[in-house]
Amino acid sequence: MAEVNPFKRGCCVRRIARFTISPGHLPHRKEFSTLAAMESNSQRPSRDEAAKALNDLTADRERLVHSIRVPWLLLAGYGGLAAWWVGSAATASPGENYEPPTIGGLALAVVLVVAYLIQRETGIRFRSIGFRAMLAATGIVVSCLALFSISLGLVSMDMPWAVAITSAMAFASTTWLAGAAYRSAVEILHRG
Amino acid sequence: MDEVRFDEVIHAPLRLRICGLLRPVDRLDFAVLRAALDVSDATLSKHVKTLNAAGYVVSDKVASANRGDARRIMWLSLSPAGRSAFDDHVRALQKIAGPGGT
Numbered sequence A: 001m002a003e004v005n006p007f008k009r010g011c012c013v014r015r016i017a018r019f020t021i022s023p024g025h026l027p028h029r030k031e032f033s034t035l036a037a038m039e040s041n042s043q044r045p046s047r048d049e050a051a052k053a054l055n056d057l058t059a060d061r062e063r064l065v066h067s068i069r070v071p072w073l074l075l076a077g078y079g080g081l082a083a084w085w086v087g088s089a090a091t092a093s094p095g096e097n098y099e100p101p102t103i104g105g106l107a108l109a110v111v112l113v114v115a116y117l118i119q120r121e122t123g124i125r126f127r128s129i130g131f132r133a134m135l136a137a138t139g140i141v142v143s144c145l146a147l148f149s150i151s152l153g154l155v156s157m158d159m160p161w162a163v164a165i166t167s168a169m170a171f172a173s174t175t176w177l178a179g180a181a182y183r184s185a186v187e188i189l190h191r192g
Numbered sequence B: 001m002d003e004v005r006f007d008e009v010i011h012a013p014l015r016l017r018i019c020g021l022l023r024p025v026d027r028l029d030f031a032v033l034r035a036a037l038d039v040s041d042a043t044l045s046k047h048v049k050t051l052n053a054a055g056y057v058v059s060d061k062v063a064s065a066n067r068g069d070a071r072r073i074m075w076l077s078l079s080p081a082g083r084s085a086f087d088d089h090v091r092a093l094q095k096i097a098g099p100g101g102t
Helices: A009-020 A029-040 A047-067 A072-091 A104-122 A130-156 A160-191 B013-022 B030-037 B041-053 B080-097
Strands: A124-126 B025-029 B057-063 B072-078
Touching: A047 A160, A047 B013, A047 B030, A047 B080, A072 A104, A072 A130, A072 A160, A104 A124, A124 A160, A130 A160, B013 B025, B013 B030, B013 B041, B013 B057, B013 B072, B013 B080, B025 B030, B030 B041, B030 B072, B041 B057, B072 B080
Parallel strands: none
Antiparallel strands: A124 B025, B025 B072, B057 B072
16 A cells, blocks of 8 residues: 655645644635646746636636625715715805805715715725726716705796705705716726 | 846735736725635735735735624735736736737
């Protein structure tokens, strides 16, 4: 009977697989074969191997992109912030004595907190969000400014109740545009 | 003629895939990376440790409010050296896989 050399690489891998790792953490058989192959093969790959490695990188990225869910609940936080700001026009007094609402600092803090929570929720922090996402973010600012101006106009016409409508519009448009920006950032990830 | 630059650390298939997922992002949660690669915690930890030791991957642990125990979220990102080594390695692979490759 042939003597087993415990220091032989393949032998060690098999022993670890059988006895050392608990079943809950036991990698798939496929992983072991891959690990064994990669530890022993540090040579320059063939053309097919190189092509397969590049295809694997693309497939991994696609799997990651498809696993990402748009965090609508947290993005609705941006919508709520926009609705709050536009709604604050209802208590303003347009005219000579007009004073803009002083919630800028608080709004910025909420934006940063929600951005942080989105990262924690999704487990991804993007390197860049891309042009389309920037366009969507600009759209949020422009639509909120427009809706705020309309709200002030409504208040000056003694229709403060109508601010509820512009406020709801700010919520919907901001949430939708924030979702579009997030999806665009995910697409950037897909393209690499 | 340009010589392809293989990196022995990144050459291992799983480490190449880890770098491939970390390359386009600023940072990625360990759990998200594990799910995308479909590997076990132990396997991923082993290779992240190797990349960390080579200075290619930076890990950062933060407390998790969602967990009742002392476990933390581990954020992983490629260091500038890691990005450079990965880019060189991918260029080398593209050169081999492309027309005229061996």
